[in-house]
Amino acid sequence: xxxxxxxxxxxxxxxxxxxxxxxxxxxxxxxxxxxxxxxxxxxxxxxxxxxxxxxxxxxxxxxxxxxxxxxxxxxxxxxxxxxxxxxxxxxxxxxxxxxxxxxxxxxxxxxxxxxxxxxxxxxxxxxxxxxxxxxxxxxxxxxxxxxxxxxxxxxxxxxxxxxxxxxxxxxxxxxxxxxxxxxxxxxxxxxxxxxxxxxxxxxxxxxxxxxxxxxxxxxxxxxxxxxxxxxxxxxxxxxxxxxxxxxxxxxxxxxxxxxxxxxxxxxxxxxxxxxxxxxxxxxxxxxxxxxxxxxxxxxxxxxxxxxxxxxxxxxxxxxxxxxxxxxxxxxxxxxxxxxxxxxxxxxxxxxxxxxxxxxxxxxxxxxxxxxxxxxxxxxxxxxxxxxxxxxxxxxxxxxxxxxxxxxxxxxxxxxxxxxxxxxxxxxxxxxxxxxxxxxxxxxxxxxxxxxxxxxxxxxxxxxxxxxxxxxxxxxxxxxxxxxxxxxxxxxxxxxxxxxxxxxxxxxxxxxxxxxxxxxxxxxxxxxxxxxxxxxxxxxxxxxxxxxxxxxxxxxxxxxxxxxxxxxxxxxxxxxxxxxxxxxxxxxxxxxxxxxxxxxxxxxxxxxxxxxxxxxxxxxxxxxxxxxxxxxxxxxxxxxxxxxxxxxxxxxxxxxxxxxxxxxxxxxxxxxxxxxxx
Numbered sequence: 278x279x280x281x282x283x284x285x286x287x288x289x290x291x292x293x294x295x296x297x298x299x300x301x302x303x304x305x306x307x308x309x310x311x312x313x314x315x316x317x318x319x320x321x322x323x324x325x326x327x328x329x330x331x332x333x334x335x336x337x338x339x340x341x342x343x344x345x346x347x348x349x350x351x352x353x354x355x356x357x358x359x360x361x362x363x364x365x366x367x368x369x370x371x372x373x374x375x376x377x378x379x380x381x382x383x384x385x386x387x388x389x390x391x392x393x394x395x396x397x398x399x400x401x402x403x404x405x406x407x408x409x410x411x412x413x414x415x416x417x418x419x420x421x422x423x424x425x426x427x428x429x430x431x432x433x434x435x436x437x438x439x440x441x442x443x444x445x446x447x448x449x450x451x452x453x454x455x456x457x458x459x460x461x462x463x464x465x466x467x468x469x470x471x472x473x474x475x476x477x478x479x480x481x482x483x484x485x486x487x488x489x490x491x492x493x494x495x496x497x498x499x500x501x502x503x504x505x506x507x508x509x510x511x512x513x514x515x516x517x518x519x520x521x522x523x524x525x526x527x528x529x530x531x532x533x534x535x536x537x538x539x540x541x542x543x544x545x546x547x548x549x550x551x552x553x554x555x556x557x558x559x560x561x562x563x564x565x566x567x568x569x570x571x572x573x574x575x576x577x578x579x580x581x582x583x584x585x586x587x588x589x590x591x592x593x594x595x596x597x598x599x600x601x602x603x604x605x606x607x608x609x610x611x612x613x614x615x616x617x618x619x620x621x622x623x624x625x626x627x628x629x630x631x632x633x634x635x636x637x638x639x640x641x642x643x644x645x646x647x648x649x650x651x652x653x654x655x656x657x658x659x660x661x662x663x664x665x666x667x668x669x670x671x672x673x674x675x676x677x678x679x680x681x682x683x684x685x686x687x688x689x690x691x692x693x694x695x696x697x698x699x700x701x702x703x704x705x706x707x708x709x710x711x712x713x714x715x716x717x718x719x720x721x722x723x724x725x726x727x728x729x730x731x732x733x734x735x736x737x738x739x740x741x742x743x744x745x746x747x748x749x750x751x752x753x754x755x756x757x758x759x760x761x762x763x764x765x766x767x768x769x770x771x772x773x774x775x776x777x778x779x780x781x782x783x784x785x786x787x788x789x790x791x792x793x794x795x796x797x798x799x800x801x802x803x804x805x806x807x808x809x810x811x812x813x814x815x816x817x818x819x820x821x822x823x824x825x826x827x828x829x830x831x832x833x834x835x836x837x838x839x840x841x842x843x844x845x846x847x848x849x850x851x852x853x854x855x856x857x858x859x860x861x862x863x864x865x866x867x868x869x870x871x872x873x874x875x876x877x878x879x880x881x882x883x884x885x886x887x888x889x890x891x892x893x894x895x896x897x898x899x900x901x902x903x904x905x906x907x908x909x910x911x912x913x914x915x916x917x918x919x920x921x922x923x924x925x926x927x928x929x930x931x932x933x934x935x936x937x938x939x940x941x942x943x944x945x946x947x948x949x950x951x952x953x954x
Contacts, residue, residue, distance in 0.1 A: 278538050279324040282531035284341075285538050285548070286327050288315030294329045296341060299536070299548055301597045302558040306344045310337055317359045321366040326383070328369050330357030336371050338383055348386040352379060359401045363408045363425075370411050370425075372399030378413050380425060390428040394421060401443045405467075406450045412467075414441030420455050422467065432470045436463060443486045454495060456483030462497045464509065474512045478505060485527045489551075490534045498525030504539045506551060516554040520547060568610050568820050572832055573618045573635070576825040579832050580621050580635075581840045582609030588623045590635060591840065600638040604631060611653040611695075615660040615677070622663050622677075624651030630665050632677060642680045653695045657719075658702045664719075666693030672707050674719060684722040688715060695737045699744045699761075706747050706761075708735030714749050716761060726764045730757060737779045741803075742786045748803075750777030756791050758803060768806040773799065779821045783845070784828040790845075792819030798833045800845065810848045814841060 278285055278299065285297045294308035294315055313332035320327055326347060327339045336350035336357055355374035362369055368389065369381045378392035378399055397416035404411055410431065411423045420434040420441055439458035446453055452473065453465040462476035462483055481500035488495060494515065495507040504518035504525055523542035530537055536557065537549040548558040568582050578599060579591045588602035588609055607626035614621055614635065621633045630644040630651055649668025656663055662683060663675045672686035672693055691710035698705055704725065705717045714728040714735055733752035740747055746767065747759045756770035756777055775795035782789055788809065789801045798812040798819055817836035824831055830851065831843040842851040 278529045278531050278536075279320045279341075280322060280532055281324060282533055282536065284320075284324070285529075286318045286320060286341075287527075287540050288318040288329055288331075290314040292331070292333075294318055294327060294337075294339065296327065298597075299531070299538070299558070302548075303597045306341070308337075308339045308344050308346075310339075310346050310349075311335070316356065319361050321362045321383075322364055323366055326362070326366065328360045328362055328383075330360035330371055332356040334373075336360055336369060336381065338369065338386075348383065350379075350381045350386050350388075352388050352391075353377070355398075358399060359403075361403045363404045364406055365408055368404075368408070368425075370402045370404060372402035372413055372415075374398040376415070378402055378411060378423065380411065380428075390425070392423045392428050392430075394423075394430050394433075395419070398440075400441060401445075403445045405446045406448055410446075410450075410467075412444045412446055412453050414444035414455055414457075416440040418457075420444055420453060420465065422453070432467075434465050434470050434472075436472055437461070439482075442482060442484050445487055447488045447492045448490060449492060452488075452492075454486045454488055456486040456497055456499075458482040460499070460501075462486055462495060462505075462507065464495070474509070476505075476507045476512050476514075478507075478514050478517075479503070484525065487529050489530050490532060494530075494534070494551075496528045496530055496537055498528040498539055498541075500524050502541070504528055504537065504547075504549065506537070506554075516551075518547075518549050518554050518556075520556050568608060568834065571613045571821075571823050572825045572830075573614045574616060574826055575618055576827060576830070578614075578618075578635075579840060579842065580612055580614060581821075581834050582612045582623055582625075583838070584608045586625070586627075588612055588621065588633065590621065590638075600635070602631075602633045602638050602640075604640050604643075605629070607650075610651060611655075613655050615656045616658060617660055620656075620660070620677075622654045622656055624654035624665055626650040628667075630654055630663060630675065632663070632680075642677070644675050644680045649692070652693060653707075655697050657698045658700060662698075662702075662719075664696045664698060664705050666696040666707055666709075668692045670709070672696055672705060672717065674705070674722075684719070686715075686717045686722050686724075688724050688727075689713065691734075694735060695739075697739050699740045700742060701744060704740075704744075704761075706738045706740060708738035708749055708751075710734040712751070714738055714747060714759065716747070726761075728757075728759050728764050728766075730766050730769075731755065733776075736777060737781075739781050741782045742784060746782075746786075746803075748780045748782055748789050750780040750791055752776040754793075756780055756789060756801065758789065758806075768803070770801050770806050770808075772808050773797075775818070778819060781823055783824050784826060788828075788845075790822045790824060790831055792822040792833055792835075794818035796835070796837075798822055798831065798843065800831075800848075812843050812848050812850075814850055815839065 285299050287295050292311045296306040311331040311333050315329050315331045317330040327341050329337045334353045338348040353373040353375050357371050357373050359372040369383050371379050376395045380390040395415040395417050399413050399415050401414040411425050413421050418437045422432040437457040441455050441457050443456040453467050455463050460479045464474040479499040483497050483499050485498040495509045497505045502521045506516040508515050521541040521543050525539050525541050527540040537551045539547050571580050582588045586605045590600040592599050605625040605627050609623050609625045612623035621635050624630050632642040651665050651667050653666040663677050665673050670689045674684040689709040689711050693707050693709050695708040705719050707715050712731045716726040731751040731753050735749050735751045737750040747761050749757045754773045758768040773793045775793045777791050777793050779792040789803050791799045796815045800810040802809050815835040819833050819835050821834040831845050834840050
């Protein structure tokens with residue numbers, strides 16, 4: 278943990294170092310540069326730097342704020358197993374499988390001292406609180422204390438019967454803590470070398486140990502998948518924290534001692550309440566391709582589905598994971614929010630369509646009956662029906678409440694890749710691998726129009742907000758805009774260097790966004806067909822794109838496992854929901870606050886009557902026909918009809934340089950970030 282307890286740093290077998298927000302669980306920064314597994318990480322005393330040791334035999338020092346590499350320390354001839362800063366932050370100590378302990382100048386990168394004396398791998402190292410001594414633990418089963426200035430061996434502790442995996446000084450420097458493959462945790466007198474206490478309870482190797490800030494408790498993580506908190510005076514087990522599903526590799530107390538962080542081979546970082554033992558936060562993201570993304574009607578959340586079989590709901594502002602919906606047993610191919618934002622529908626290769634409660638994450642309805650993969654799903658504008666497209670070549674319309682099949686639309690001769698309702702809910706558009714785009718009557722199931730012009734698979738289709746046009750994206754690398762009434766090709770958009778996987782209209786119908794397997798997101802002028810903006814940043818195919826309800830932001834999901842949110846006007850990256858959050862930098866200002874109000878918080882437009890109604894059904898405002906399309910968002914596989922918040926309080930306002938600075942003043946509000954250029 279960082280010295281202020283607000284951040285957690287982790288190192289992984291994927292060669293990366295990640296910095297997380299300890300409160301929200303958001304990923305703040307990913308530090309890349311190592312070429313092999315990172316086995317040890319630590320913050321500097323001031324929290325401004327991070328040190329990491331890797332199997333690539335190097336030690337890296339990073340700027341924790343910018344993520345830049347400050348120094349690379351080279352000299353070890355085998356894996357670097359452990360690293361730590363000195364109390365003043367001016368030096369770094371490292372232990373290696375080459376049996377040596379090295380002390381480095383953190384600023385220059387020069388080797389200050391090489392400590393030799395261990396007869397086997399050095400697994401763990403740490404400075405004493407005054408910086409005058411270094412402790413090391415080794416596979417030779419010994420714990421050694423060294424003079425950091427001269428390099429002399431001061432004391433060697435023997436007693437463990439197997440490899441020593443972790444060592445650390447107490448905050449007063451009077452004791453040393455060690456964990457071993459013999460499954461024991463030992464407390465030693467740093468001056469005499471006497472064994473003070475042996476803590477027994479783990480059933481397998483103890484990989485990591487730590488003292489609490491007040492020295493009254495001891496923390497340990499083990500191969501037995503548990504995290505244990507011990508009484509340092511009596512040796513009694515105070516709390517056993519269970520939840521990891523694989524080895525616990527690293528543990529740490531927060532600076533106040535109220536929380537505990539643990540990192541595991543199960544690829545998660547967990548934050549626990551040190552007093553109750555409750556799991557406070559688990560830091561995780563998708564582990565496979567992100568197949569789809571969609572904004573909630575109010576624009577505050579993003580839903581994504583992945584090849585890892587999960588559906589995730591994210592906070593669009595903070596990038597934090599709100600809810601993970603689990604139940605599918607194969608790739609999740611498509612999904613969307615309901616018009617009210619209260620439900621999520623998802624379609625999977627497990628051949629099921631599932632409807633979830635977006636707030637609780639509970640499964641509301643599982644719809645079965647497909648004989649092929651479910652490739653695409655979407656809600657109707659009123660939220661009462663769901664349409665799905667499948668590998669069985671058919672389009673199905675379902676009752677969202679009962680799960681009953683309402684209508685089966687047949688006509689395609691290959692997989693149906695994408696489906697969407699028209700804004701009035703009366704028609705359905707579908708795109709297929711048979712290269713055609715079809716418009717169907719949602720009531721009768723009859724085929725109204727078939728558009729032909731693509732020369733390869735049609736991967737994505739969407740209606741314009743006024744329902745007069747359809748956009749399609751294809752493996753022929755084209756984006757086509759069609760007249761929904763006549764079926765004529767209105768515009769052919771050229772420029773994509775790869776298959777076009779996803780398309781959508783902007784809420785005002787003036788722009789089209791596309792995602793391609795050339796790893797780019799493109800914004801087009803729907804009238805002229807000209808390329809407006811190309812957004813680069815993804816490192817693999819972009820499988821899904823979506824506009825926010827107000828048209829100011831774009832979301833994209835990629836095979837690189839990330840979900841990204843962009844500024845639709847400038848093309849700047851706001852958020853990486855499996856990666857770095859850009860909106861929380863010192864360029865952010867909290868300008869306005871949105872208060873919780875009564876039933877006018879969410880509103881909906883009745884397309885036929887023109888009345889805007891509150892959640893309780895009260896009539897708020899009537900709109901003439903010509904104005905309705907300006908507030909109505911298209912119902913596609915990516916974006917559902919809009920119901921943004923309308924009751925805004927402008928009387929509460931504050932400026933600041935960071936969220937941390939402002940948050941205490943507005944705990945009762947939902948705050949809106951605006952990035953200032």
